[in-house]
Amino acid sequence: MPPLQLEVITPERVTLKTEVEDVIAPGILGYLGILPGHAPLITPLKAGVVTYRRQDDGKERLAVSGGFLEAGPEHVVILADTAEKASEIDVERARQAKERAEKRLRERPPGLDVARAEAALQRAIARLKAAGEL
Amino acid sequence: MPNMRDLKRRIRSIRSTQHITRAMKMVAAAKLRKAQAQVTAARPYAEKLEEVVGRLMGAVDPETQPLAAAREVKKAGYVLLTGDRGLAGGYNANLIRLAEERLQAEERPAALVTVGRKGRDYFRRRQVEIVRSFTDIGDEPDLIQARELARQLVELYLEGTLDEVNLVYTRFYSALRQVPRIEPLLPIKAGATGEDGREYIYEPSPAEVLKALLPRYCEIKVYQALLEAKASEHGARMTAMDNATENAAEMIDKLTLSFNRARQAAITREILEVVAGADALK
Numbered sequence: 001m002p003p004l005q006l007e008v009i010t011p012e013r014v015t016l017k018t019e020v021e022d023v024i025a026p027g028i029l030g031y032l033g034i035l036p037g038h039a040p041l042i043t044p045l046k047a048g049v050v051t052y053r054r055q056d057d058g059k060e061r062l063a064v065s066g067g068f069l070e071a072g073p074e075h076v077v078i079l080a081d082t083a084e085k086a087s088e089i090d091v092e093r094a095r096q097a098k099e100r101a102e103k104r105l106r107e108r109p110p111g112l113d114v115a116r117a118e119a120a121l122q123r124a125i126a127r128l129k130a131a132g133e134l
Numbered sequence: 135m136p137n138m139r140d141l142k143r144r145i146r147s148i149r150s151t152q153h154i155t156r157a158m159k160m161v162a163a164a165k166l167r168k169a170q171a172q173v174t175a176a177r178p179y180a181e182k183l184e185e186v187v188g189r190l191m192g193a194v195d196p197e198t199q200p201l202a203a204a205r206e207v208k209k210a211g212y213v214l215l216t217g218d219r220g221l222a223g224g225y226n227a228n229l230i231r232l233a234e235e236r237l238q239a240e241e242r243p244a245a246l247v248t249v250g251r252k253g254r255d256y257f258r259r260r261q262v263e264i265v266r267s268f269t270d271i272g273d274e275p276d277l278i279q280a281r282e283l284a285r286q287l288v289e290l291y292l293e294g295t296l297d298e299v300n301l302v303y304t305r306f307y308s309a310l311r312q313v314p315r316i317e318p319l320l321p322i323k324a325g326a327t328g329e330d331g332r333e334y335i336y337e338p339s340p341a342e343v344l345k346a347l348l349p350r351y352c353e354i355k356v357y358q359a360l361l362e363a364k365a366s367e368h369g370a371r372m373t374a375m376d377n378a379t380e381n382a383a384e385m386i387d388k389l390t391l392s393f394n395r396a397r398q399a400a401i402t403r404e405i406l407e408v409v410a411g412a413d414a415l416k
Contacts, residue, residue, distance in 0.1 A: 009178050009179045009182060010179060011176050011179045011180070011277050011353075011354055011357055012172075012175055012176065012277060013175045014175075014178055027337060028337070028338065028342075028346070029337055029338060039333075039335055040333065040334045040335065041334065041335045041336075041337065042186060042190075042334055042335070042336050042337070042343055043336070043337035043338075043343065044342075044343060044346035044347070067350075068186075068343070068346065068347060068350075070182075070186060077182060079179055079182055079183055079186075079350075081350070
């Protein structure tokens with residue numbers, strides 16, 4: 001089976017374009033793994049970690065904050081709202097964002113946009129996980 | 135005969151104007167390069183999204199999607215993307231003219247959403263309703279600004295303030311050519327590309343996937359329009375400032391010539407006076 005062609009694209013740039021053995025992505029219904037030969041599939045993504053394996057290379061991780069994924073037998077295209085490779089993540093900032101979101105959700109100040117705070121929390125967690133800090 | 139001192143003063147003043155226009159031209163050129171790179175970087179995402187949305191629109195009845203369902207238009211909305219600043223040749227004027235023509239030809243009631251100070255200032259003085267206005271987009275619009283703008287436009291559409299939203303912006307072709315245009319945004323009418331032979335699995339369902347994609351589709355359309363508009367603005371400014379710099383050079387040449395003539399004339403006159411004085415003594 002030929003390897004998968006993985007592309008991660010955000011509106012600002014093409015973050016990643018490489019050949020991989022498999023991809024695990026945070027689908028809206030839960031994490032899903034894709035191997036070569038997958039049936040054509042389209043699904044939205046949640047904020048989370050995309051893990052992929054290059055040939056005879058270790059696993060690599062990428063934090064995405066929502067978007068969607070299109071898979072076919074030979075390719076996976078991830079259109080992410082934002083995407084950062086593990087090495088690009090600002091761990092300190094993500095940690096602060098996580099604490100801030102947690103504090104908001106705990107204290108529930110009036111007028112809090114709960115959905116937004118939740119989303120911010122999920123994004124921060126995704127970043128920390130991708131950076132291997134959680 | 136022109137006064138030598140006045141000529142000198144004018145040359146100096148034009149020269150300093152020329153310094154400014156040249157600097158502005160160079161700044162615009164640098165910003166144009168950046169804006170162009172941004173436009174190019176946004177393209178792969180937009181193309182892919184367009185493709186997928188097009189395919190889905192073929193599979194799902196658009197009437198079930200609030201963002202794609204057409205309805206009777208009680209008020210048409212036009213989003214005018216002008217610059218905050220002038221000194222960009224005909225950039226703002228051309229776009230405003232196009233918008234005004236369209237508004238006059240529009241039979242349905244219409245309202246504006248203005249982005250950029252120039253458009254707002256122009257239409258504020260006229261009998262046109264402005265439902266929202268944004269300024270200070272800056273020279274490098276980012277995705278966060280586009281998202282916010284798109285979010286507000288979607289909100290205006292969903293709450294029924296506007297029943298149709300069109301983008302009025304300047305399309306960038308090159309530093310010398312920018313064309314103002316009007317493009318429909320909402321309701322979304324992605325060209326249904328139809329099935330490409332492959333049977334797609336949509337998780338959880340085609341309608342759910344489309345529901346997640348349409349707001350993003352809006353965002354990217356707005357983002358692209360913002361980028362095109364900015365690139366156009368920088369391009370127009372660069373060209374305008376280049377012309378201004380050249381015109382200044384031309385004027386300096388002319389004035390320098392007059393100045394030299396005046397100087398020569400003064401010298402000749404003085405010599406004549408001396409000679410006449412010497413003659414008178416004989």
